[in-house]
Amino acid sequence: ILNVEQSPQSLHVQEGDSTNFTCSFPSSNFYALHWYRWETAKSPEALFVMTLNGDEKKKGQISATLNTKEGYSYLYIKGSQPEDSATYLCAFGDFNKFYFGSGTKLNVKP
Amino acid sequence: NAGVTQTPKFQVLKTGQSMTLQCAQDMNHNSMYWYRQDPGMGLRLIYYSASEGTTDKGEVPNGYNVSRLNKREFSLRLESAAPSQTSVYFCASRALGDTDTQYFGPGTRLTVL
Numbered sequence: 001i002l003n004v005e006q007s008p009q010s011l012h013v014q015e016g017d018s019t020n021f022t023c024s025f026p027s028s029n030f031y032a033l034h035w036y037r038w039e040t041a042k043s044p045e046a047l048f049v050m051t052l053n054g055d056e057k058k059k060g061q062i063s064a065t066l067n068t069k070e071g072y073s074y075l076y077i078k079g080s081q082p083e084d085s086a087t088y089l090c091a092f093g094d095f096n097k098f099y100f101g102s103g104t105k106l107n108v109k110p
Numbered sequence: 111n112a113g114v115t116q117t118p119k120f121q122v123l124k125t126g127q128s129m130t131l132q133c134a135q136d137m138n139h140n141s142m143y144w145y146r147q148d149p150g151m152g153l154r155l156i157y158y159s160a161s162e163g164t165t166d167k168g169e170v171p172n173g174y175n176v177s178r179l180n181k182r183e184f185s186l187r188l189e190s191a192a193p194s195q196t197s198v199y200f201c202a203s204r205a206l207g208d209t210d211t212q213y214f215g216p217g218t219r220l221t222v223l
Contacts, residue, residue, distance in 0.1 A: 006198075034211055034212075042216075043200060043214035043215060043216050043217055044153075044200075044213040044214050045214075046212075046213070049210075049211055089152065089153070091212075096141070096156060096158065096160050096166070097143065097158050097168065098143075098155075098212060099150045099151060100145075100153040102150065102151060102152035103152050
């Protein structure tokens with residue numbers, strides 16, 4: 001079983017704050033790194049797929065970076081809004097399956 | 111285009127009862143997956159099917175069986191339910207290829223008394 005770790009486990013910020021989370025994964029045999037956004041009582045929704053070292057992806061105020069050599073990815077949210085409150089999951093993907101981290105739960109207070 | 115659908119949405123079972131969770135996708139994806147979600151543990155893979163006609167164990171397969179009925183459908187069976195199987199179950203599908211994302215169904219909330 002491949003170990004994917006996310007930190008912190010939870011985060012409480014005020015509206016307007018910028019924040020970031022970390023996903024750590026094995027640096028050998030890298031295929032792809034996936035970020036998902038998971039709202040309570042819903043199913044996970046894909047944010048980004050990252051494949052190349054140095055990749056940077058952006059969707060609105062959310063961006064992610066990838067370092068495959070050292071085995072980490074950062075997710076940044078600029079100017080958090082209450083609607084950004086969710087659990088953010090990362091997954092290390094190989095050809096057949098994904099290995100999910102346990103997620104970072106973000107709570108943005110108005 | 112419904113994506114990934116799951117039935118039922120909710121189910122309550124007594125210990126020892128059996129049931130099958132159904133999953134179907136209309137995206138012509140090759141791979142399908144069953145996960146369970148428990149508090150503080152993220153998503154854990156139960157079984158997956160990389161392509162029609164194949165199934166493989168994931169991280170937590172004990173107590174479950176699966177059937178890849180055809181390319182669209184992948185079912186998960188609990189033969190003798192136990193309280194430890196109380197969880198939310200998600201089905202997902204993915205196109206062939208190592209960078210293609212997984213698309214998730216809405217989940218089935220199962221309670222075993």
